[in-house]
Amino acid sequence: MTDTLAGPAKAHETTPPAAAVQEVRRDIGTFHQSDLLAILGAGAASLSATTLVFHHLAPFSGKVGFVIMAFLAFLAFYALLVSLEENGPAVRARLAAAIIHGLAFLVLLALAYMIGFTLVRGIQALRHLNFFTQDLRNAGPLEPLTVGGITHAVVGTLEMITIALAITIPLGLICAIFLSEIPGAFSRFVRTVVEAMTALPSIVAGLFIYATFILILGFELSGLAAALAISVMMLPIIIRAADVVLRLVPGSLREASQALGSGQWRTVWHVVLPTARSGLTTAVILGTARGIGETSPVLLTAGYTANMNVNPLKGPMVSLPLATFELVKSPQPTMIARGFGTAAVLLLLVLILFVVARIIGGRPPGSLSRRQEHRRVLASYRDLERFDRRSGVETASAPSLFVLDDRPQATPPRSGDHRSTLLRRRSR
Numbered sequence: 001m002t003d004t005l006a007g008p009a010k011a012h013e014t015t016p017p018a019a020a021v022q023e024v025r026r027d028i029g030t031f032h033q034s035d036l037l038a039i040l041g042a043g044a045a046s047l048s049a050t051t052l053v054f055h056h057l058a059p060f061s062g063k064v065g066f067v068i069m070a071f072l073a074f075l076a077f078y079a080l081l082v083s084l085e086e087n088g089p090a091v092r093a094r095l096a097a098a099i100i101h102g103l104a105f106l107v108l109l110a111l112a113y114m115i116g117f118t119l120v121r122g123i124q125a126l127r128h129l130n131f132f133t134q135d136l137r138n139a140g141p142l143e144p145l146t147v148g149g150i151t152h153a154v155v156g157t158l159e160m161i162t163i164a165l166a167i168t169i170p171l172g173l174i175c176a177i178f179l180s181e182i183p184g185a186f187s188r189f190v191r192t193v194v195e196a197m198t199a200l201p202s203i204v205a206g207l208f209i210y211a212t213f214i215l216i217l218g219f220e221l222s223g224l225a226a227a228l229a230i231s232v233m234m235l236p237i238i239i240r241a242a243d244v245v246l247r248l249v250p251g252s253l254r255e256a257s258q259a260l261g262s263g264q265w266r267t268v269w270h271v272v273l274p275t276a277r278s279g280l281t282t283a284v285i286l287g288t289a290r291g292i293g294e295t296s297p298v299l300l301t302a303g304y305t306a307n308m309n310v311n312p313l314k315g316p317m318v319s320l321p322l323a324t325f326e327l328v329k330s331p332q333p334t335m336i337a338r339g340f341g342t343a344a345v346l347l348l349l350v351l352i353l354f355v356v357a358r359i360i361g362g363r364p365p366g367s368l369s370r371r372q373e374h375r376r377v378l379a380s381y382r383d384l385e386r387f388d389r390r391s392g393v394e395t396a397s398a399p400s401l402f403v404l405d406d407r408p409q410a411t412p413p414r415s416g417d418h419r420s421t422l423l424r425r426r427s428r
Contacts, residue, residue: 034085035094042077045073046073115347132150132154136149152305161230172238176239176283210300213301226302234290242279285357303317304318306318324346328340
């Protein structure tokens with residue numbers, strides 16, 4: 001009996017413990033050589049399989065269908081190749097990354113194809129200087145590309161979008177500030193109306209301005225009427241985007257400003273708006289992109305003309321999208337080339353406007369230009385003068401010399417310098 005009891009106990013003592021299984025840590029964010037080989041292999045296999053299906057096995061045709069089927073086949077082959085070396089979670093992570101990057105690549109490919117197709121079709125007109133310096137008053141359907149241009153359309157587009165921005169930027173920002181800073185039942189109603197107007201068809205905006213501004217008030221077709229119609233399209237976009245940006249400003253910044261004695265509107269002007277400056281610029285860019293490409297509102301409210309008209313208050317005026325629409329309808333190859341050249345100029349104009357907007361509003365919060373820093377220092381000096389007058393201390397009438405760390409300087413120090421706290425003022 002002793003041996004019987006000792007047997008299992010001895011076996012239990014001599015049995016080695018099971019080896020602990022250590023999971024190998026995988027870095028799925030690093031791109032390895034095996035990943036490159038898997039991508040290349042999946043790409044070659046997907047192209048081969050899609051070509052075989054389209055040309056030999058099934059009656060499929062079309063470039064769009066070929067691209068979609070090739071992309072789906074690529075995902076399948078890529079998941080199969082990754083599964084040979086990785087387990088389930090790693091395969092899913094790699095597959096999700098491939099889907100995201102693949103969709104982004106398809107979007108960039110479509111954008112590049114659109115821009116390239118426009119440039120290739122319009123290069124015949126773009127290489128002539130008169131295309132940028134003349135209008136179409138002397139360019140008939142059978143005239144060569146050495147006659148006529150789109151100067152009148154460029155001027156019309158710039159005038160319309162300038163008037164529209166002058167209307168929508170103040171109204172859009174004020175409305176967005178109202179929605180974000182004054183919550184209540186009425187602000188919720190206004191936000192609902194704005195969200196509904198973002199899906200407003202452009203033809204409805206054109207008909208609204210045509211009925212009110214032209215038929216009821218008696219004004220004629222003009223660039224101003226077209227700018228008003230464009231403003232109706234731009235305003236809800238700017239309000240909605242600016243409202244989202246202003247609501248993302250941390251509440252602690254507002255609380256800190258109000259704790260220092262600033263009122264609500266002074267806090268909005270000096271804290272909220274500078275913090276959200278880059279986001280507000282993006283909102284204006286979105287609205288500009290919506291308005292600058294509209295065709296039907298301009299056609300209803302400004303008409304079409306082949307002559308130059310620089311007066312937005314009187315007479316028909318044409319824009320670049322409307323000129324493109326009218327030119328590509330012609331069966332003549334020269335007119336179609338002018339239409340695609342006009343579209344290419346529109347793309348270039350939009351790019352220039354976006355770059356200018358980014359330069360103006362793309363500065364991060366707290367980063368000031370030299371002129372803004374100078375104004376900030378002078379404002380601090382005026383505040384110091386006011387405090388000295390309250391305390392009865394005589395001060396100099398104007399800042400004549402700035403001293404930084406006991407070293408005189410001819411100009412105020414940079415506000416971003418940590419030594420600016422040592423700023424002192426001396427009279428001559």
